[in-house]
Amino acid sequence: MLDLDIKYLKFKTYLNTYCPYCHQSFNVETKDKKQLVLKAVFKGQETDLILSPYLDVFEVESSIPIETNEVLDDILCPECHKSLISKEICCGECGSPVGHVIISALSRLIPFFICLKKGCEWHGLTKSDERKIKLKIPRQEMPEQDKTLRIHNHQEVPYGYTSELASLEAGRCLQCKAPKCVEGCPVDIDIPAFIKLMRENDFDGAAKKIKERNVLPAVCGRVCPQESQCEAKCILGIKDMPVAIGRLERFVADFERKMDLVKIPVIKNKTNKRIAVVGSGPGGLTVAADMALLGYSVTVFEALHELGGVLTYGIPEFRLPKSIVQFEINYLKELGVRFELNHVIGNILTVDELREHFDAVYIGVGAGLPVFMGVEGESLGNVFSSNEYLTRMNLMKAYRFPEYDTPMPKGNKVVIVGGGNVAMDCARTAIRTGSTEVTIVYRRSRHELPARLEEVHHAEEEGIKFKLLTSPVRYIGTDYNSLKAVECIKMELVEPDSSGRRRPVPIKDSNFIIECDSAIIAIGTGPNPIIFSTSPDLKRNKWGYIDANEKTMETSIPKVYAGGDIVTGSATVILAMGAGRAAANTMHKQLSKK
Amino acid sequence: MFQIVRKQEMAKGTIVRFDISAPKIAAKVKAGQFVILRINETGERIPLTVADKDEFAGIITIIFQVVGKTTALMRSLKEGDIIKDVVGPLGKPANINKMGTVLMVGGGTGVAILHHIAKAFKEAGNFVIGIIGAKDKELMILENEMNAVCDELIITTDDGSYGERGFVTQPLKKYLEERYDIKIVYAIGPIIMMKNVCILTKKFNIPTMVSLNPIMIDGTGMCGGCRVKVGDKTQFCCVDGPDFDGHLVNFDELEKRNNLYLKDEKLSLLFSIR
Numbered sequence: 001m002l003d004l005d006i007k008y009l010k011f012k013t014y015l016n017t018y019c020p021y022c023h024q025s026f027n028v029e030t031k032d033k034k035q036l037v038l039k040a041v042f043k044g045q046e047t048d049l050i051l052s053p054y055l056d057v058f059e060v061e062s063s064i065p066i067e068t069n070e071v072l073d074d075i076l077c078p079e080c081h082k083s084l085i086s087k088e089i090c091c092g093e094c095g096s097p098v099g100h101v102i103i104s105a106l107s108r109l110i111p112f113f114i115c116l117k118k119g120c121e122w123h124g125l126t127k128s129d130e131r132k133i134k135l136k137i138p139r140q141e142m143p144e145q146d147k148t149l150r151i152h153n154h155q156e157v158p159y160g161y162t163s164e165l166a167s168l169e170a171g172r173c174l175q176c177k178a179p180k181c182v183e184g185c186p187v188d189i190d191i192p193a194f195i196k197l198m199r200e201n202d203f204d205g206a207a208k209k210i211k212e213r214n215v216l217p218a219v220c221g222r223v224c225p226q227e228s229q230c231e232a233k234c235i236l237g238i239k240d241m242p243v244a245i246g247r248l249e250r251f252v253a254d255f256e257r258k259m260d261l262v263k264i265p266v267i268k269n270k271t272n273k274r275i276a277v278v279g280s281g282p283g284g285l286t287v288a289a290d291m292a293l294l295g296y297s298v299t300v301f302e303a304l305h306e307l308g309g310v311l312t313y314g315i316p317e318f319r320l321p322k323s324i325v326q327f328e329i330n331y332l333k334e335l336g337v338r339f340e341l342n343h344v345i346g347n348i349l350t351v352d353e354l355r356e357h358f359d360a361v362y363i364g365v366g367a368g369l370p371v372f373m374g375v376e377g378e379s380l381g382n383v384f385s386s387n388e389y390l391t392r393m394n395l396m397k398a399y400r401f402p403e404y405d406t407p408m409p410k411g412n413k414v415v416i417v418g419g420g421n422v423a424m425d426c427a428r429t430a431i432r433t434g435s436t437e438v439t440i441v442y443r444r445s446r447h448e449l450p451a452r453l454e455e456v457h458h459a460e461e462e463g464i465k466f467k468l469l470t471s472p473v474r475y476i477g478t479d480y481n482s483l484k485a486v487e488c489i490k491m492e493l494v495e496p497d498s499s500g501r502r503r504p505v506p507i508k509d510s511n512f513i514i515e516c517d518s519a520i521i522a523i524g525t526g527p528n529p530i531i532f533s534t535s536p537d538l539k540r541n542k543w544g545y546i547d548a549n550e551k552t553m554e555t556s557i558p559k560v561y562a563g564g565d566i567v568t569g570s571a572t573v574i575l576a577m578g579a580g581r582a583a584a585n586t587m588h589k590q591l592s593k594k
Numbered sequence: 595m596f597q598i599v600r601k602q603e604m605a606k607g608t609i610v611r612f613d614i615s616a617p618k619i620a621a622k623v624k625a626g627q628f629v630i631l632r633i634n635e636t637g638e639r640i641p642l643t644v645a646d647k648d649e650f651a652g653i654i655t656i657i658f659q660v661v662g663k664t665t666a667l668m669r670s671l672k673e674g675d676i677i678k679d680v681v682g683p684l685g686k687p688a689n690i691n692k693m694g695t696v697l698m699v700g701g702g703t704g705v706a707i708l709h710h711i712a713k714a715f716k717e718a719g720n721f722v723i724g725i726i727g728a729k730d731k732e733l734m735i736l737e738n739e740m741n742a743v744c745d746e747l748i749i750t751t752d753d754g755s756y757g758e759r760g761f762v763t764q765p766l767k768k769y770l771e772e773r774y775d776i777k778i779v780y781a782i783g784p785i786i787m788m789k790n791v792c793i794l795t796k797k798f799n800i801p802t803m804v805s806l807n808p809i810m811i812d813g814t815g816m817c818g819g820c821r822v823k824v825g826d827k828t829q830f831c832c833v834d835g836p837d838f839d840g841h842l843v844n845f846d847e848l849e850k851r852n853n854l855y856l857k858d859e860k861l862s863l864l865f866s867i868r
Contacts, residue, residue, distance in 0.1 A: 303814050305632055305639075305679040313816075342681040344814055347627075348618055370818035372828060379823055379847050381854040388817035396638060396811065402865035405638035405663055406811070407858035481850035528815045529833050533686075 039076040049075070139241035140169040147461045151431050154317045154399065157458060163203070166251040170198040172236065173243050180233035181245060186578030187286075189213045191230055191245055198248060207256035210249060215289035215332070216282060216577065218257060218324045221250025223315060224574045225452050257327060264334045270295040273591055276358040277301065278345045278531070281309025282573045283364035283564035285332060286580030287587075292335040294588050299358070301343040306395060309366055310573070313395040314387075314422070316429050322394075346530040351538065351560060360559050360587045363546065364580060367565035368528035372521060373417070377475030382483040384409055386422045386522035390429070399433050411518025413437040415486050417472055418522035419444070420570075424455040426520045427464045438464045439514060443471040443491050443504045467514070469493070471506065475519060485515045524570050531566075545569055553583035561587060596677040599653055603669075605733040609659050609703055610669050611645070617652025619644075619682045625714035626688030626707075626805065626837050629654065630813040632679040633668060640664050641810045643836070644683065645706040646713075654682075657706035657735070663862040684813045685836045688803070690714045693777040695721045697769060698744070699762050699791050701783025702728060705736050707805055708782045709743065715780075716743045723776075724748065725765050727787075731756035763790050770798045778803065781840060785849045792840040802840035806831050808848060809855065822848050 040049040040062065047064045076083055142158040142165075144150075150157055161169065173195040181191045189210055197206040210217045226232075226246035234242030256262055275291045277284045280302040288298045306312050308325045333339065343349065345365070354361045370385035372378050389409055392398040396406035414430045416423050419442035427438045440459070442449060445468050449456055460466070467488070474487040490510035493502035527544045539547040539556035546555055546562040553561045563579025565571055600613040619629060628643040646655035660669050671677075688711050696715050700708035705726045716722050724744035728734040729752045741747050748765040749757030758765060762783075770776065779802040781791040788804045795802040808820040808831050815833035822831055823844035829835065 303681065304812060305681070313812075342679050344681060344684060347683050348622055368814065368816040369830070369833075370816070372818070372821075374828070379821060379828065379851065381851055385818035388811060388819045391811050391817050397636075401858065402862045404636045405862055407855045407862070481847075481853075530815060 037078055039078045039081065041076065046076070048078070137168065137172050139172070139244055140165045140247075142244075142247055147463075150318070151462050154432055156318055156321050160254055161247055161251040163251075163255070166198065166203075166248060167201065169244050169248060170195045173199075174235060176235055180235060181230040181243075184230040184233040186229070186574050187214050187581050189230075189249075194252065195243070195245075195248060198252065203252050203255045204259070204261045207252040207261070210252060213581075214577070215286055216328050217249050217253035219282065219311060219320060219328060220574055220577070221246050221248075221253055222320050222324075223311075223572075225572055227453060229574065257324075262331060264331070265293065267293060267295055267336070270297075271591075273297070273359040274299065274357070275587065276354045276361045277364065278351075278354070278362065279303075279309055279364040279366060279564075280307040280329075280339065281364055281366050281564065281576060282311060283576035283580035284309065284362065285329070286577040287362045287364065287563075287584045288337045289332055289335060290581060290584035291587065292332065292337050294584075296359075296588075296591075297336065297338075299338045299340060301340045301345050301349070303342070303344045303365075304395065305341055307339055307341070309364075313391045314425070316390065316394055316425050318428065318432065319425065344530060346532075346534045350534040351531065351557070352535065355557070355559055359591055360561065362553075362580070362583050362587070363531065363555070363560065363562040363566060364564045364576065365528060365531055365566050366576075367525040367545070367570050369526040370521070371524050371526050373472070373523065375473055375475065377477055377483075378521070380475050380477040380483050381481045382409070382411060382518045383475055384518070384520050386416075386418070386426050386520055387525065389426055389520045390422070393429050393433070399429075408433060409518060411435055411483075411516065413516040413518070414439070415472075415514055415516040415519045416440045416522055417519065418442065418524070419449040419451055419468075420522060420524070421451045421455055423520075423522040424451045424459050426522050427459055428462060430518075430520070431462050431464060435518075437516075439467055439516070440464060441467045441470045441472060441486070441488060441514070443469065444501065445469055445493060448501050469504065471504070472519075473511065476513075483517055483519055485513045486519055487511055487513050525565070527566060527569075543569060551582060552586040553579055554586065596680040598671055598673055598675050598677065601671070601673050604657075604735045605728075607660070607669070608733065609657060609706075609735055610665075611655060611657045611706075612668070612671075613653050613655050614677060614680060615652055616654050616680050616682075619680065620647045620649045620652045620654050623647050623654060623683035624687035625690060625710045627683035627685050628813070628836060629656070629680050629682030630684060630810070631656075631668075631677055631681075633664065633671070633677050635678065637667075637678065638664055639679075639681075639811055639813065641684070641807065641813055641832070643707040643710075643805065643807070645710050654680075657703060659703040662859045663866055666863065667866070681813065684832055686834070688714065688780075688805075688837050690718050692719045695723065695773065695775045695777060697766070697776050697779045698722060698724045699766055699779060699781040699783070699787075700724070700726045700740075701762055701787040702733070703735070704783030704787070704805070705740065708780065709736050709739050711780055711782075711805075712740065713743045716745075721745050723769065725750065725762045725769075727751065727762040727783075729753065761790070762787060763794055766791060767794055770795065770800065776800055779840075780804075785845050785852070788840060788843075789845040792843070792845070796841050803837050804840035804843060805836050806838060806843065806848060807836065808852060822851075 035050050038049045040047050042064055045064055047062050049062050144158040175192050179192045182188055194206040194209040197209055214220055224246055230245045231242040236242050273296050275296045275298045277288050277300040280300050284300055288300050292298050307329050311325045370387045392406055397404040398406045398408040401408045414435045416427045423440055427440055430438045469491045470488045471491055472486050473489050476485045478484050490507045491504040492507055494505055497503040537557055541547040546567050548555050548562045548567045553563045555562050561583040563583050564576035597615045598612050599615050602611040623644050628641050630639045630641050632639050642656045642658050644654050645657045658665055660666055698708050698712045712722050722744045724740050724747040726740055727750040750760055750762050751757055779795050779800055781788045782805045792802050810820045810832055811817040813832045815830050820831035821828050824838050825842040
């Protein structure tokens, strides 16, 4: 029996339907419409079954006339002729005979069948049924570079979704009425709305939707810790895996860029007020974009010779291609934002001078000063801070030495101290530049590793070793001041400390030695003193960071706002962007008041 | 855009002087501060202390010795050429005020930096005694300029071809023994020279400042590559320095750290010749 009144089978939902056996697509695109082509067995005869969407329902074409309420013997894949009907897919209780089910085509590899017998779990498709089917679609993995290949190049590891995978993943979203995911997003992207647009195949519209709230979607889709933000709140995540919001964001941003759909909005309501932004990192760029869109003229000051802050000097090429950062910055340039390179604010211009010339100043200089542990031998050659290592590699392109003049810090056996994303970046950069043995030393256990799970997973795949519950106590050098080995001590975890994590304490006499010829210390950063040296009025908190209002981002100096790592200490790209957004809101409120 | 306005080769071409047009930096830079240069897209960032400035013309002067690839490349630049990036001023300025008698000791290219500081001390109204040294007569730089800002100037050369024969420490010792009013000694030059000056002044208990030039990348306190042990603390030369109390600096460690990339430097030079 072929019940054709299946309103739920909308045109867009079956775009990606494959045979579970031969992986051939059932979809055919004819001149004016898309069709789903299957083979049916009816009364022992094979016939082509063409389903084409007509408004909300499907039209069925077949060479043999099939009456309504007649039972099909079987539905076959048009390519491999295998039966697409299996009993396991039915609820299994009603004992529905073959032919009483119809493909619902929501999934890529497992087409879903709906039992038409009344009372069966799969009878018809109500809202809740739709939900059930969605729950059956697995979270889609991104295709990525093979691990044996990728440790020899600096290209990005995941290739990103194809449009088919993206549509499928977007199909998993339940479109909650009161979406929790948005609560998890520091910049309040309307996540269900952009996913809805994706399901309507309007990827461009989806990208524009994200850009309403986030100026750097291609960056955030790659480096945001979604698993602890939006995806952590996803309802699907309670029972199953959450919707891969980050990967979808990345896909639409890449789609927009690659298809050349980026449009520069026309800015109305230009004002003659001027904004200074110190630091061109993610926070600074957010402020610059927000204020530029509101009609202010914005000048961004950057200390280094390249824009992007941590996106350029910190995050390696294989995690965030620099061409993408450059593209996003060019977008800002076209919005009319001015960029001044090589300007160390605090030295060449002080904050007070900026206040004289600008109507508001945003300080987003990041937390620059590397922290050392203060153990013996830290000043040996070949002991690097993670900042130095990554700056050499990313900003100065030392991995292309001697083509680029900055020498590459290399080592055959490398030890990395710390367990954050930066440590993973260092380790994975080291393995790409020819180190044979890379070991990460972290003083807490695997559970406490602050790095993103995905990063840890990638690092392990690439053959990086983890020595957990271990802390270095001494760096042992040769007579020529180069590193020979690291002496470590085993740790154990005791009761939680003020940060809520279990505190590690050393186990007595458990010292051991790891041989290495290079060590990278990635245990965090402190506040950079330059901006404070010429602005003594700028109030600092007990950790030495800028004391700024959490909601309005105002500092102790009027007209001066601050956000990002220089306020919170080392955190994430998206938190800095959230702070930038908040500061821009306050700036606009206060400047439009006058 | 930073244009080279004037170029002058000194000491048989091993030391080069650039006057660079950088109005914003010239307006702010003080004695003792440095800038970081990057000459082209593939270049490295190298720190160079500002040897002089002209804030009205918007010009800073840098004097450098040709030691590695970047400095060799810089020597090949001509007047009117453009340097891609100049960042500055960086570091803390030298602490200059009226003290009485100050003794300035310089060796080799260090004299270039010393001159800027000596000039500032002189302008602050101090009695400035200068001792400058070089390997031989040919390699002596900025003698006339030093003469203009010093009340007394002693010149030494290692081979005795000009001035006194020997190292700067010999006249320094004489001064320390004879004069009791020396308030501060400023020593700038090769690490070994600064180290020996500090050993000497420590005996006489005279405060000594040295200007260090470790390996740097960003120069804004970010990389930590320029860390030096000062006393029992690790300090970053780019934000805490470049001037430090010479009696506390661990010179041996600094020298070892500075030699870290000698091999790479050769490789880099060979690559550029090829």
